[in-house]
Amino acid sequence: MTATREGSRTRPGFVRSGPDIVATARGGAVSVLIRPRACAVAVGMLGLVFVLACLALAIGTRWIPLDEVVQGVFGTADRTVNLTVQRLRLPRVVVAVLVGAALGLSGSIVQAITRNPIAAPDVIGVTAGASFGAIAVLLGFGGASFGYGGASAELSQVGVPIGAVVGALLAAAIVLGIGGSRSPGGGMAFSAQRVVLVGIVLHAAFMGLVHWGLAAADVDQASKAKVWLVGSLHGRGWEHVSGVSLTLAVLLPVALLLGSRLAALSLGESAATTLGVPVARTQVGLFVVAFAFAGTAAAAAGPINFVALLAPQIAKRLVRGSGVPLITSALTGAALLLAADLLARLAIPSTELPAGAVTALVGAPYLLWLVVRLGGRR
Amino acid sequence: MTSTYEAARKQAAANGAAGLRTEGLRLGYGPDRVVIDELDLELPHGAVTAVIGANGSGKSTLLRALSRLLRPVAGRVLLDGEDLHRLRTKDVATRLGLLPQAPVSPEGITVRDLVRRGRIPHTSLWQQWSAEDEAALRAALAATDLTSLADEPIDALSGGQRQRAWLALVIAQGTPLLLLLDEPTTYLDIAHQIDVLELVRRLNRSEDRTVVMVLHDLNQACRFADHVVALREGQVVAAGDPAEIVTEELVRTVFELESRVVPDPVTNTPLVVPVGRAT
Numbered sequence: 001m002t003a004t005r006e007g008s009r010t011r012p013g014f015v016r017s018g019p020d021i022v023a024t025a026r027g028g029a030v031s032v033l034i035r036p037r038a039c040a041v042a043v044g045m046l047g048l049v050f051v052l053a054c055l056a057l058a059i060g061t062r063w064i065p066l067d068e069v070v071q072g073v074f075g076t077a078d079r080t081v082n083l084t085v086q087r088l089r090l091p092r093v094v095v096a097v098l099v100g101a102a103l104g105l106s107g108s109i110v111q112a113i114t115r116n117p118i119a120a121p122d123v124i125g126v127t128a129g130a131s132f133g134a135i136a137v138l139l140g141f142g143g144a145s146f147g148y149g150g151a152s153a154e155l156s157q158v159g160v161p162i163g164a165v166v167g168a169l170l171a172a173a174i175v176l177g178i179g180g181s182r183s184p185g186g187g188m189a190f191s192a193q194r195v196v197l198v199g200i201v202l203h204a205a206f207m208g209l210v211h212w213g214l215a216a217a218d219v220d221q222a223s224k225a226k227v228w229l230v231g232s233l234h235g236r237g238w239e240h241v242s243g244v245s246l247t248l249a250v251l252l253p254v255a256l257l258l259g260s261r262l263a264a265l266s267l268g269e270s271a272a273t274t275l276g277v278p279v280a281r282t283q284v285g286l287f288v289v290a291f292a293f294a295g296t297a298a299a300a301a302g303p304i305n306f307v308a309l310l311a312p313q314i315a316k317r318l319v320r321g322s323g324v325p326l327i328t329s330a331l332t333g334a335a336l337l338l339a340a341d342l343l344a345r346l347a348i349p350s351t352e353l354p355a356g357a358v359t360a361l362v363g364a365p366y367l368l369w370l371v372v373r374l375g376g377r378r
Numbered sequence: 379m380t381s382t383y384e385a386a387r388k389q390a391a392a393n394g395a396a397g398l399r400t401e402g403l404r405l406g407y408g409p410d411r412v413v414i415d416e417l418d419l420e421l422p423h424g425a426v427t428a429v430i431g432a433n434g435s436g437k438s439t440l441l442r443a444l445s446r447l448l449r450p451v452a453g454r455v456l457l458d459g460e461d462l463h464r465l466r467t468k469d470v471a472t473r474l475g476l477l478p479q480a481p482v483s484p485e486g487i488t489v490r491d492l493v494r495r496g497r498i499p500h501t502s503l504w505q506q507w508s509a510e511d512e513a514a515l516r517a518a519l520a521a522t523d524l525t526s527l528a529d530e531p532i533d534a535l536s537g538g539q540r541q542r543a544w545l546a547l548v549i550a551q552g553t554p555l556l557l558l559l560d561e562p563t564t565y566l567d568i569a570h571q572i573d574v575l576e577l578v579r580r581l582n583r584s585e586d587r588t589v590v591m592v593l594h595d596l597n598q599a600c601r602f603a604d605h606v607v608a609l610r611e612g613q614v615v616a617a618g619d620p621a622e623i624v625t626e627e628l629v630r631t632v633f634e635l636e637s638r639v640v641p642d643p644v645t646n647t648p649l650v651v652p653v654g655r656a657t
Contacts, residue, residue, distance in 0.1 A: 015512070018490045018529055022507045033507040115482070257503060264498050267547075270447055270478040275551070276471030276499040320486055320531075 038325060041318045045331035049097060052338040056093045057085060059342065087237070095236040096341050096355070097334040098244040099297045100307055104333020105248075105255060105326060106293035107308030108315070109286050112266045112324045114192040117370060120309035121294030124199025125171045127305070128206035130298035131229055133167020134160045135210050138225045139217045160228065161243060161299035168295025171206065175199050176287055180280065192269070192283070231302035231356025233341045240300045247296040251289050255326055258286055262324045304356045306363020307336050313370070397423030397588055398444060398474075398556060402453035405436070405443050405612075412451070413439045414612040421605075426582045426589040428603035428620075430596060432633050436612040437592045438479070438560060444590060445476040445558045457556070471499035472555070475548035477541075479560040479592075483532040489543045490528040493518055496550030518550035521585065522577060538570030542577060549581060557581065559591035563598070571595075575602045596633075600624055600647040608632045624648040630656050 012025040021034045057069045064072065064081055071077035072085030107120040121127050137159040179195030210229070214222045255262075261282045264272040272279050294308065311333035312325075318332075319325040337355060340362070344353040398421040406412035413436045421427050421444075429437045442448040443455055446462055455462040457474060475496075483492060496518065497511045519525045522542040532540055541562060548557060559578065563571040579602055581587050593599045599606055600620040608615045608623070610632050616623040629637045629650055636653040643649075 015509075017507060017512055017515075022512070024508075028508055030504050031507050112484075115484070117485070260498055260501065260503075263495055266484045267492075267495060268478060268481060270442075270445070270476060271481060271547075273447055274445055274471060274474070274476040274548075275495065276468040278467060316486060320488075323491070 035319075035323075038319045038323075038328065041315070041325075042328045042331060045315075045318075045328055045335060048335045049331055049338065052335055052342065053093050053097065056096070056338055056342055057089045059346065060084070060089060091238045091241060092233050092236045092341070093338065094238075095240050095244070095300055096233050096337045098241065098248060099233075099301045099304065100311070100334035100337030101330035102244050102248060102293040102297040102333070103304065103308040103337070104311035104315070104329040104331070105252065106290045106297070107310075107333070108312035108324060108326055108329035109255060109262065109290035109293075110308070111312050112262045113283055113286055113290075114196050115266055115268065116192070116196060117313055118309070118367065119196050119199075120306075121291060122303065122305045122308055123203065124196055125175055125202030125206060126168050126199070126291045126294045127298055127303045127308075128203040128210070129171025129174075130164040130168040130295050131210050131303045132206040133163035133165070133170065134228060134298070134302075135163075135213050135225050136167070137163030138228065139213050139221050161240075164299035165243075165295045167206075168291060168298060171202055172288065172291035172295070174202055176284060180284065195287070227354070228302045230354040231298075231304035231359075232344075232354035233301055233337075234352060234354065236301065243296045244300045247292055251292055252330075255286070255289050258282065258289075259324065259326060262286060262326075266324060302354075302356060304337065304359055306359045306367070307333050307340075310359075310363055310366060311336055313366075396458050397421055398590065399456045400443075400453065401456060403443065403450050403455065404452040405439050405448060406451050412612070414443075417453070417612070417614065419607065419614060419617070421588070421590050421607075424582075424586060424588055425604040426579060426591070426602060427605040427607060428591055428593045428599035429607045429609060430593060430599050430632065431609035435609040435632075437609050440609070441476075441558055441560050441590070441592050445474065446470055447476070468499050472552040474556045474558065475551040476558045477544055477548050477560060477562055480564050481544050483540070483544075485533070487532050488529050489519070489524055489532060489535070489546075490515070492532055492543050493524075493528075493546045493550050496547040499551060514550045514552075517553075518546040521549060521581060522546040536570065537566050538573045541566060541570070541574050545574070545577065545581075549585075549587070553585065553587075555587060557587055557589045557591075559589065561592050561594060563593070563595070571598065578602065596624065596629070596650045597642070597648075600649070601642060601645050620648055624650065 012023065015022045015024065017033070019036070021036065022031055023034055024031045054066060054069065058064050058066055062084070064084065068077050068081050069085060072081045073090065075082050075086065077085070110119050110121055110124065111117055141159055175195055175198050178198045179191065214225060217225065261277050264275045264277045265279065265282060267275070269279050297304070312329040315325045315328040315332045319328055336359070340358040341355040344355045344358045347353055347358070400417050400419045403414060403417040403419070404412060405414040429440060431437045439448065443450055449463055457465065457470070462470065493515055497514060500511060501507065519528055522545055524539070524542055524546055527535065527539065532543060535543065545562070549555060557578070562574050562578065566574060575598055578589055578591065582589050603620060605618065606620045606623060607617045608628060615631055616628055624639060626637055626639050629635050629639065634656045636656050638651045638653060639648050640651060641649065
């Protein structure tokens with residue numbers, strides 16, 4: 001590699017390529033394709049996330065003015081404000097941003113691979129798998145009948161997220177195991193359509209198990225489990241941040257590295273193959289990344305529906321079909337979840353709705369509209 | 379990067395091995411579903427070859443093997459004298475391009491963005507778009523007459539224009555490049571069919587690209603191909619210049635159809651006029 005050599009011989013330059021700009025350096029050895037529209041959308045979305053985050057920090061049972069919020073973040077405001085901002089509101093906002101981003105990425109990847117705008121981790125069984133895992137832990141180990149009683153609070157903090165991740169992995173393994181099959185002609189054949197079909201069946205099966213568990217469990221445990229099942233950001237603290245942030249830190253670069261392969265995959269499996277993409281391997285790799293995002297998101301905030309479905313669609317429409325806008329989908333997911341949580345907190349003054357209920361109320365009509373529109377086109 | 383390939387290609391041409399060939403090829407889907415067996419076929423370098431045959435005769439399966447989508451059960455596909463399935467995937471991608479049957483474009487994508495993806499085998503994270511890529515993109519757009527439509531969304535184009543955009547994606551993959559086309563005229567009206575086939579011929583003539591395409595329409599095959607391969611139940615019934623091989627006898631054997639073959643009033647190539655099902 002010539003990376004260490006001084007690239008002073010040729011100055012960096014910019015060349016137009018249609019509506020886009022190519023930035024080159026080191027005499028063309030390094031070149032980056034910049035899409036002004038995509039960048040503008042991403043920056044705008046980042047701004048929206050920032051504004052929503054500020055609002056989420058300021059609004060609550062007590063309005064905290066923005067300048068005090070900033071002081072609170074750095075711990076220089078008075079004690080109550082410090083405590084409210086640092087312990088209660090900031091972690092909740094951070095969890096919302098991270099979970100929303102993970103869901104947006106997850107949906108964006110799954111939709112690009114399956115070439116299906118209705119596919120998302122919460123549609124193809126992975127989120128249901130996470131629910132099953134979490135409920136199994138809640139009811140199995142947290143139940144009074146097993147004598148844990150008082151320990152259940154601590155257990156649910158550690159055990160439930162682990163259960164959710166394990167459940168998501170289990171669902172992912174089943175979806176990929178049955179959805180992919182050995183082709184007689186050679187290597188793995190991997191039908192994205194089969195993955196979606198298997199996923200839908202799996203979703204139903206896992207939800208059946210969840211409801212069975214709820215029916216069989218004692219009322220106390222069942223009601224606790226039901227709260228988790230809607231997906232909520234209520235009471236999220238710093239302990240919920242680590243899982244998602246770690247997954248994002250490790251897997252976001254992987255997803256971005258595979259971005260051009262994702263663009264090839266969205267042309268269809270044969271086209272991608274002839275473009276030199278090892279299709280089966282890339283699909284499995286990307287599915288695993290997407291499912292890891294979805295699983296850890298569910299572990300942190302419960303099964304929040306529709307964000308993974310909506311965010312990539314909104315991002316795609318804003319960016320207007322240039323590649324697969326992973327970063328913009330992540331930011332859109334974060335904005336959506338922040339907005340949903342704000343709405344959930346404000347909609348009914350005296351109580352608090354779970355954010356998952358708000359996303360479902362917004363998402364379901366959108367999904368129906370999508371189905372009607374897709375049905376009308378073909 | 380391309381120079382080693384250039385050298386290899388010149389070497390292959392010198393040995394008479396340039397182009398695509400099959401040796402004892404057996405293709406199938408599972409042990410008891412052999413579609414093609416013991417196929418030795420030479421696809422003439424620099425020519426337009428049309429593969430014809432009835433439904434289920436194995437022509438699409440053959441094209442899948444030629445484009446590396448299907449691994450042979452036995453035998454080999456040779457690209458410029460080398461085993462296609464032993465070459466590096468990226469290498470193959472710059473030497474051989476496939477236009478799938480009835481391709482579906484991602485929603486909302488522009489012509490430019492679609493054609494750009496043809497350069498995926500050449501680009502990397504550090505080199506997302508080189509001057510060479512831009513030149514290939516422009517050449518592909520110009521060759522397919524799409525320069526003025528480059529920033530239109532694919533969804534807004536006619537079927538024929540859409541097919542041309544996909545052809546541009548394939549030819550942007552590299553030069554010289556073998557083009558494999560799987561029924562490129564499917565779902566197009568007659569004017570757009572001719573439009574696409576004339577473009578294919580132009581790409582072959584002016585840019586020296588070898589073309590292998592599966593075609594349903596016999597008369598179009600006769601008119602636009604230099605070489606016709608007729609398949610029946612996985613076997614080559616006849617291969618050669620359409621003027622010589624396309625006869626009433628061949629049509630009866632391949633399609634079980636009675637016909638009259640007369641000279642095409644426009645091009646003088648064989649014109650097959652169906653009479654009725656052979657009894």
